[in-house]
Amino acid sequence: MDELILKLKQEIIEVLNLEEVKPEDIDENAPLFGSVKPIDANQEPEEIDENAPLFSKGLGLDSIDALELIVLMEKNYGIKLKDPAKGKEIFKSVKVLAQYVEANRTK
Amino acid sequence: MASNVYIKAVKQISAQQPLCEEWLEHPITYTEPYIGSVEPDYKLFFAPNEARRLGKILRRALLVSRQTMKETDIHNPEAIITGTGLGCIENTEFFLKDLVNEGEELLKPTYFMQSTHNTISSLIAIDAKCNGYNTTYSNKGISFECALLDAFLQMNGGKLHSALVGAYDEMTPDYFTLLKRAGYLGKEGLCFAGETSVGMMLVDNSPQTALCRVENVEICYGKPDWEYLKQCLNFESVDAVMTGLNGEAANDGIYNRECAKWFPQKPLLHYKHLFGESYTSPAFAVYASAICLSRQYIPQHLFAKPETAFKDREIKRILCYNSFENRNHSFIILSICGR
Numbered sequence: 001m002d003e004l005i006l007k008l009k010q011e012i013i014e015v016l017n018l019e020e021v022k023p024e025d026i027d028e029n030a031p032l033f034g035s036v037k038p039i040d041a042n043q044e045p046e047e048i049d050e051n052a053p054l055f056s057k058g059l060g061l062d063s064i065d066a067l068e069l070i071v072l073m074e075k076n077y078g079i080k081l082k083d084p085a086k087g088k089e090i091f092k093s094v095k096v097l098a099q100y101v102e103a104n105r106t107k
Numbered sequence: 108m109a110s111n112v113y114i115k116a117v118k119q120i121s122a123q124q125p126l127c128e129e130w131l132e133h134p135i136t137y138t139e140p141y142i143g144s145v146e147p148d149y150k151l152f153f154a155p156n157e158a159r160r161l162g163k164i165l166r167r168a169l170l171v172s173r174q175t176m177k178e179t180d181i182h183n184p185e186a187i188i189t190g191t192g193l194g195c196i197e198n199t200e201f202f203l204k205d206l207v208n209e210g211e212e213l214l215k216p217t218y219f220m221q222s223t224h225n226t227i228s229s230l231i232a233i234d235a236k237c238n239g240y241n242t243t244y245s246n247k248g249i250s251f252e253c254a255l256l257d258a259f260l261q262m263n264g265g266k267l268h269s270a271l272v273g274a275y276d277e278m279t280p281d282y283f284t285l286l287k288r289a290g291y292l293g294k295e296g297l298c299f300a301g302e303t304s305v306g307m308m309l310v311d312n313s314p315q316t317a318l319c320r321v322e323n324v325e326i327c328y329g330k331p332d333w334e335y336l337k338q339c340l341n342f343e344s345v346d347a348v349m350t351g352l353n354g355e356a357a358n359d360g361i362y363n364r365e366c367a368k369w370f371p372q373k374p375l376l377h378y379k380h381l382f383g384e385s386y387t388s389p390a391f392a393v394y395a396s397a398i399c400l401s402r403q404y405i406p407q408h409l410f411a412k413p414e415t416a417f418k419d420r421e422i423k424r425i426l427c428y429n430s431f432e433n434r435n436h437s438f439i440i441l442s443i444c445g446r
Binding site for chain 1: 155156159160209212213214215216217220
């Protein structure tokens with residue numbers, strides 16, 4: 001799984017042209033999309049989003065990046081994503097993506 | 108009453124040093140037939156990841172536009188008018204190669220989105236949050252002049268007060284190979300094939316702070332009506348003619364013949380030896396002329412014949428004459444601003 005996670009990180013960096021980002025900069029548990037703020041130590045308990053990452057901001061990708069990733073999934077792993085709702089779940093983080101690829105890849 | 112049109116600022120990225128006028132004193136010379144642009148350090152101008160999705164031509168276009176707007180302090184021009192011969196040709200090639208190799212189902216959306224000609228003008232508009240007039244002219248070797256003419260006529264008629272006019276073209280190795288094979292580029296004596304990124308802000312006011320005035324713009328197809336042009340553009344009072352001489356015999360023959368007839372005794376200037384040949388390279392004629400008028404100085408290396416060079420003389424009017432394959436012709440008169 002670690003090998004696949006690293007490979008996915010490298011592919012994401014390449015296909016999305018994330019200049020200056022290295023695989024080790026990407027937290028495999030951090031959300032790929034949106035601009036979710038990491039938890040601030042000064043936040044009140046009720047202000048904390050229970051789904052927010054503990055240590056890292058997400059990559060802040062957008063809908064065009066999602067389309068690029070869908071092409072990447074099909075091209076490199078033979079996975080066709082047709083249900084947009086499913087895509088939202090799969091692209092939650094690199095780790096979730098790796099688990100889905102592991103379970104569904106055809107090549 | 109017709110409004111005067113002025114060039115308030117102009118910025119370029121080319122085969123010369125980018126975003127500056129270093130070429131006036133220290134021009135870079137080339138012997139290769141195909142030269143890409145000298146790229147600025149984009150990290151100094153774009154936030155991390157801001158330009159990651161943009162192709163080379165889009166980065167250049169966005170940067171020269173931003174720099175032009177910054178220098179003029181006009182951040183929301185009323186019009187963005189762009190000339191491009193090839194548009195985003197690099198991304199078009201990427202897209203077509205994917206189409207051939209992967210079929211129609213695995214195409215990258217970014218290449219598709221950025222493979223149209225009007226991507227450039229629309230990107231600048233989105234970046235500047237400019238919802239006004241936005242047009243792209245893609246008419247081969249006269250694309251830039253069409254864009255300039257549009258802005259000039261609208262401003263002259265009082266419909267616009269500011270317009271960002273740009274000329275953008277990139278050259279890819281594959282496209283260069285095709286044009287070379289077709290006999291258009293890479294010929295003996297011909298200057299290098301280059302790339303164009305020029306952005307200029309046109310305004311109808313503040314001549315005191317402008318680089319020069321755009322007195323007139325004329326374009327024609329086929330044989331020019333020289334007698335009409337002579338009167339209309341007042342050839343007599345032109346101090347120099349900025350030509351598209353490029354070292355190739357057939358092309359230069361047109362300029363030498365027509366200029367000897369219609370501009371005898373007038374010094375001929377050239378710029379393609381510095382900026383290269385591309386569909387929108389005439390934008391460099393306007394750029395170089397505007398800079399020369401503003402600084403009241405024409406460097407020696409811009410004179411096609413060194414013996415015609417002059418200095419310590421007021422430069423009031425420069426005519427930019429471009430002939431594209433002796434089929435499309437453009438005449439742009441730039442003059443010194445009243446100061």
